[in-house]
Amino acid sequence: MKRCYNQLSISKKGITVNKIGTSIKHLRNYNRKTGNGVYVMDMKNIILIGMPGAGKSTIGVILAKVLGFHFIDTDIVIQEQEKCLLKDIIESKGLEGFLKIENQVNCDIITEGSVIATGGSVIYGSQAMDHLREIGTVIYIKLSYETLKKRLGNIRQRGVVLKKGQNLKSLYEERCPLYEKYAHIIVDSEGLGTEELMEKIVCVLDELPDKK
Numbered sequence: 247m248k249r250c251y252n253q254l255s256i257s258k259k260g261i262t263v264n265k266i267g268t269s270i271k272h273l274r275n276y277n278r279k280t281g282n283g284v285y286v287m288d289m290k291n292i293i294l295i296g297m298p299g300a301g302k303s304t305i306g307v308i309l310a311k312v313l314g315f316h317f318i319d320t321d322i323v324i325q326e327q328e329k330c331l332l333k334d335i336i337e338s339k340g341l342e343g344f345l346k347i348e349n350q351v352n353c354d355i356i357t358e359g360s361v362i363a364t365g366g367s368v369i370y371g372s373q374a375m376d377h378l379r380e381i382g383t384v385i386y387i388k389l390s391y392e393t394l395k396k397r398l399g400n401i402r403q404r405g406v407v408l409k410k411g412q413n414l415k416s417l418y419e420e421r422c423p424l425y426e427k428y429a430h431i432i433v434d435s436e437g438l439g440t441e442e443l444m445e446k447i448v449c450v451l452d453e454l455p456d457k458k
Protein backbone atom coordinates (compact mmCIF):
# COMPACT_ATOMS: atom_id res chain seq x y z
CA MET A 247 0.00 0.00 0.00
CA LYS A 248 1.38 3.37 -1.01
CA ARG A 249 1.14 5.97 1.72
CA CYS A 250 0.47 9.56 0.79
CA TYR A 251 1.08 11.85 3.73
CA ASN A 252 0.13 15.19 2.29
CA GLN A 253 -1.91 16.01 -0.73
CA LEU A 254 -2.15 19.17 -2.71
CA SER A 255 -5.14 20.92 -4.11
CA ILE A 256 -4.96 22.84 -7.36
CA SER A 257 -6.40 26.33 -7.25
CA LYS A 258 -8.42 27.42 -10.27
CA LYS A 259 -7.39 31.05 -9.73
CA GLY A 260 -3.94 30.70 -11.09
CA ILE A 261 -0.58 29.28 -10.40
CA THR A 262 -0.51 28.38 -6.80
CA VAL A 263 2.85 28.30 -5.19
CA ASN A 264 2.43 26.44 -2.01
CA LYS A 265 5.43 26.98 0.20
CA ILE A 266 6.31 24.85 3.16
CA GLY A 267 9.74 25.66 4.46
CA THR A 268 12.14 25.28 1.56
CA SER A 269 9.74 23.05 -0.33
CA ILE A 270 7.95 24.67 -3.24
CA LYS A 271 5.43 22.89 -5.41
CA HIS A 272 5.06 24.13 -8.95
CA LEU A 273 2.04 23.91 -11.18
CA ARG A 274 3.21 23.23 -14.71
CA ASN A 275 1.34 23.54 -18.00
CA TYR A 276 -1.35 25.59 -16.30
CA ASN A 277 -4.24 26.63 -18.56
CA ARG A 278 -6.05 29.74 -17.24
CA LYS A 279 -9.24 28.99 -19.18
CA THR A 280 -9.70 25.40 -18.10
CA GLY A 281 -7.94 25.67 -14.80
CA ASN A 282 -6.18 22.45 -15.62
CA GLY A 283 -2.57 21.83 -14.89
CA VAL A 284 -0.18 19.28 -13.65
CA TYR A 285 1.44 19.59 -10.30
CA VAL A 286 5.06 18.64 -10.49
CA MET A 287 6.08 17.80 -7.00
CA ASP A 288 9.51 18.89 -5.97
CA MET A 289 10.00 15.93 -3.70
CA LYS A 290 11.96 17.87 -1.20
CA ASN A 291 12.06 15.98 2.06
CA ILE A 292 14.71 15.73 4.72
CA ILE A 293 15.55 12.18 5.69
CA LEU A 294 17.53 11.44 8.84
CA ILE A 295 19.60 8.28 9.08
CA GLY A 296 22.07 7.06 11.68
CA MET A 297 22.67 4.66 14.54
CA PRO A 298 19.96 4.03 17.12
CA GLY A 299 20.37 6.70 19.76
CA ALA A 300 21.87 9.24 17.36
CA GLY A 301 18.85 11.47 17.98
CA LYS A 302 16.97 11.10 14.66
CA SER A 303 13.51 11.09 16.23
CA THR A 304 14.31 13.82 18.77
CA ILE A 305 15.90 16.19 16.30
CA GLY A 306 13.48 15.29 13.51
CA VAL A 307 10.42 16.65 15.24
CA ILE A 308 12.21 19.86 16.29
CA LEU A 309 13.54 20.35 12.76
CA ALA A 310 10.03 19.89 11.36
CA LYS A 311 8.70 22.59 13.67
CA VAL A 312 11.46 25.04 12.82
CA LEU A 313 11.18 24.51 9.06
CA GLY A 314 7.40 24.22 9.00
CA PHE A 315 7.64 20.69 7.61
CA HIS A 316 5.55 17.62 8.31
CA PHE A 317 7.10 14.96 10.52
CA ILE A 318 7.14 11.22 9.94
CA ASP A 319 8.84 8.69 12.20
CA THR A 320 9.02 5.47 10.22
CA ASP A 321 9.19 3.38 13.41
CA ILE A 322 5.72 4.64 14.27
CA VAL A 323 4.47 3.94 10.74
CA ILE A 324 5.72 0.34 11.06
CA GLN A 325 4.01 -0.05 14.43
CA GLU A 326 0.75 1.35 13.09
CA GLN A 327 0.83 -0.88 10.02
CA GLU A 328 1.68 -4.02 11.96
CA LYS A 329 -0.43 -3.06 15.00
CA CYS A 330 2.44 -4.29 17.10
CA LEU A 331 5.43 -2.85 18.97
CA LEU A 332 8.78 -2.93 17.14
CA LYS A 333 10.36 -5.25 19.69
CA ASP A 334 7.41 -7.64 19.37
CA ILE A 335 7.68 -7.63 15.55
CA ILE A 336 11.38 -8.49 15.88
CA GLU A 337 10.51 -11.24 18.36
CA SER A 338 7.71 -12.77 16.32
CA LYS A 339 9.01 -12.30 12.77
CA GLY A 340 12.75 -12.38 13.43
CA LEU A 341 15.35 -9.87 12.25
CA GLU A 342 14.88 -10.69 8.57
CA GLY A 343 11.09 -10.38 8.90
CA PHE A 344 11.43 -6.99 10.55
CA LEU A 345 13.90 -5.73 7.94
CA LYS A 346 11.54 -6.80 5.16
CA ILE A 347 8.69 -4.82 6.71
CA GLU A 348 10.96 -1.83 7.32
CA ASN A 349 12.12 -1.90 3.70
CA GLN A 350 8.52 -2.08 2.42
CA VAL A 351 7.27 0.72 4.70
CA ASN A 352 10.07 3.05 3.63
CA CYS A 353 9.62 2.20 -0.06
CA ASP A 354 5.93 3.08 0.22
CA ILE A 355 6.37 6.57 1.64
CA ILE A 356 5.01 9.25 -0.62
CA THR A 357 5.35 12.70 0.81
CA GLU A 358 6.90 16.08 0.33
CA GLY A 359 7.95 18.83 2.68
CA SER A 360 8.49 16.25 5.41
CA VAL A 361 11.23 15.48 7.85
CA ILE A 362 11.47 11.69 7.97
CA ALA A 363 13.18 10.08 10.97
CA THR A 364 14.09 6.55 9.95
CA GLY A 365 14.97 3.58 12.14
CA GLY A 366 18.68 2.80 12.45
CA SER A 367 18.42 -0.41 10.44
CA VAL A 368 16.84 1.20 7.35
CA ILE A 369 20.23 1.11 5.58
CA TYR A 370 19.93 -2.69 5.21
CA GLY A 371 17.08 -2.11 2.75
CA SER A 372 18.68 -1.07 -0.52
CA GLN A 373 15.33 -0.41 -2.25
CA ALA A 374 14.19 1.73 0.66
CA MET A 375 17.43 3.72 0.55
CA ASP A 376 17.22 4.25 -3.21
CA HIS A 377 13.65 5.52 -2.75
CA LEU A 378 14.53 7.82 0.15
CA ARG A 379 17.46 9.28 -1.79
CA GLU A 380 15.05 9.96 -4.66
CA ILE A 381 12.48 11.83 -2.59
CA GLY A 382 14.78 14.03 -0.56
CA THR A 383 18.06 14.93 1.04
CA VAL A 384 19.46 12.14 3.19
CA ILE A 385 21.34 13.38 6.25
CA TYR A 386 23.48 11.04 8.31
CA ILE A 387 23.64 12.12 11.95
CA LYS A 388 27.05 10.88 12.92
CA LEU A 389 28.07 10.16 16.50
CA SER A 390 31.10 8.40 17.96
CA TYR A 391 30.85 4.86 19.27
CA GLU A 392 31.83 6.05 22.76
CA THR A 393 29.02 8.60 22.96
CA LEU A 394 26.47 6.15 21.58
CA LYS A 395 27.50 3.54 24.13
CA LYS A 396 26.96 6.03 26.96
CA ARG A 397 23.64 7.15 25.51
CA LEU A 398 22.13 3.76 24.70
CA GLY A 399 22.60 1.61 27.79
CA ASN A 400 21.20 -1.84 27.05
CA ILE A 401 20.57 -1.95 23.29
CA ARG A 402 18.89 -5.36 23.43
CA GLN A 403 16.04 -3.77 25.40
CA ARG A 404 15.63 -1.15 22.65
CA GLY A 405 14.78 -3.74 20.01
CA VAL A 406 17.81 -3.03 17.86
CA VAL A 407 18.47 -5.30 14.86
CA LEU A 408 21.38 -7.16 16.38
CA LYS A 409 22.52 -10.46 14.90
CA LYS A 410 23.66 -13.34 17.08
CA GLY A 411 27.12 -12.64 18.49
CA GLN A 412 27.00 -8.99 17.46
CA ASN A 413 27.54 -6.17 19.94
CA LEU A 414 27.26 -2.40 19.71
CA LYS A 415 30.88 -2.07 18.56
CA SER A 416 30.58 -4.56 15.69
CA LEU A 417 27.17 -3.14 14.77
CA TYR A 418 28.70 0.35 14.63
CA GLU A 419 31.54 -0.84 12.44
CA GLU A 420 29.20 -2.71 10.11
CA ARG A 421 26.77 0.17 9.72
CA CYS A 422 28.95 3.27 9.51
CA PRO A 423 30.08 2.58 5.91
CA LEU A 424 26.42 2.04 4.92
CA TYR A 425 25.26 5.32 6.47
CA GLU A 426 28.11 7.06 4.64
CA LYS A 427 27.27 5.33 1.38
CA TYR A 428 23.65 6.46 1.37
CA ALA A 429 24.02 9.95 2.86
CA HIS A 430 23.91 13.07 0.73
CA ILE A 431 25.22 14.98 3.74
CA ILE A 432 27.04 13.88 6.88
CA VAL A 433 26.50 15.98 10.00
CA ASP A 434 28.83 15.35 12.93
CA SER A 435 26.76 15.74 16.07
CA GLU A 436 29.50 15.01 18.58
CA GLY A 437 29.17 17.26 21.62
CA LEU A 438 26.08 19.01 20.27
CA GLY A 439 22.86 19.39 22.22
CA THR A 440 19.54 19.18 20.39
CA GLU A 441 19.27 22.91 19.71
CA GLU A 442 22.87 23.14 18.47
CA LEU A 443 22.43 20.11 16.24
CA MET A 444 19.19 21.48 14.86
CA GLU A 445 20.91 24.80 14.06
CA LYS A 446 23.81 22.99 12.39
CA ILE A 447 21.42 21.03 10.17
CA VAL A 448 19.47 24.16 9.24
CA CYS A 449 22.76 25.90 8.29
CA VAL A 450 23.85 22.94 6.19
CA LEU A 451 20.49 22.86 4.40
CA ASP A 452 20.66 26.62 3.79
CA GLU A 453 23.97 26.20 2.06
CA LEU A 454 22.70 23.53 -0.35
CA PRO A 455 23.10 24.79 -3.91
CA ASP A 456 20.07 22.88 -5.20
CA LYS A 457 17.35 24.55 -3.11
CA LYS A 458 14.08 23.94 -4.95
Ligand SMILES: Nc1ncnc2c1ncn2[C@@H]1O[C@H](COP(=O)(O)OP(=O)(O)O)[C@@H](O)[C@H]1O
Nearest residue numbers: 297298299300301302303304305438439440443
Ligand atom coordinates in the same frame (compact mmCIF):
# COMPACT_ATOMS: atom_id res chain seq x y z
N1 LIG B 1 21.70 16.02 20.78
C1 LIG B 1 21.48 15.20 21.80
N2 LIG B 1 22.26 15.25 22.90
C2 LIG B 1 22.07 14.41 23.94
N3 LIG B 1 21.11 13.46 23.99
C3 LIG B 1 20.30 13.36 22.92
C4 LIG B 1 20.43 14.20 21.77
N4 LIG B 1 19.49 13.85 20.86
C5 LIG B 1 18.82 12.83 21.42
N5 LIG B 1 19.28 12.54 22.65
C6 LIG B 1 18.81 11.47 23.54
O1 LIG B 1 19.28 10.24 22.96
C7 LIG B 1 18.28 9.23 23.09
C8 LIG B 1 17.96 8.67 21.72
O2 LIG B 1 17.28 9.66 20.96
P1 LIG B 1 16.33 9.27 19.76
O3 LIG B 1 15.82 10.54 19.18
O4 LIG B 1 15.33 8.25 20.19
O5 LIG B 1 17.37 8.61 18.75
P2 LIG B 1 17.10 7.73 17.45
O6 LIG B 1 15.75 8.07 16.94
O7 LIG B 1 18.20 8.14 16.53
O8 LIG B 1 17.23 6.33 17.91
C9 LIG B 1 17.11 9.89 23.81
O9 LIG B 1 17.19 9.58 25.17
C10 LIG B 1 17.30 11.35 23.58
O10 LIG B 1 16.76 12.14 24.61
Ligand SMILES: O=C(O)C1=C[C@@H](OP(=O)(O)O)[C@@H](O)[C@H](O)C1
Nearest residue numbers: 298299332365366367405406407
Ligand atom coordinates in the same frame (compact mmCIF):
# COMPACT_ATOMS: atom_id res chain seq x y z
O1 LIG C 1 18.90 0.34 14.52
C1 LIG C 1 18.06 -0.57 14.65
O2 LIG C 1 18.34 -1.76 14.46
C2 LIG C 1 16.67 -0.19 15.04
C3 LIG C 1 16.42 1.10 15.42
C4 LIG C 1 15.12 1.56 15.90
O3 LIG C 1 14.93 2.93 15.55
P1 LIG C 1 15.84 4.14 16.08
O4 LIG C 1 17.07 4.20 15.23
O5 LIG C 1 14.97 5.33 15.91
O6 LIG C 1 16.17 3.88 17.51
C5 LIG C 1 14.00 0.72 15.33
O7 LIG C 1 13.81 0.97 13.97
C6 LIG C 1 14.23 -0.72 15.49
O8 LIG C 1 14.08 -1.00 16.85
C7 LIG C 1 15.59 -1.20 14.95
Ligand SMILES: [Mg+2]
Nearest residue numbers: 302303363364
Ligand atom coordinates in the same frame (compact mmCIF):
# COMPACT_ATOMS: atom_id res chain seq x y z
MG1 LIG D 1 14.01 6.98 16.37
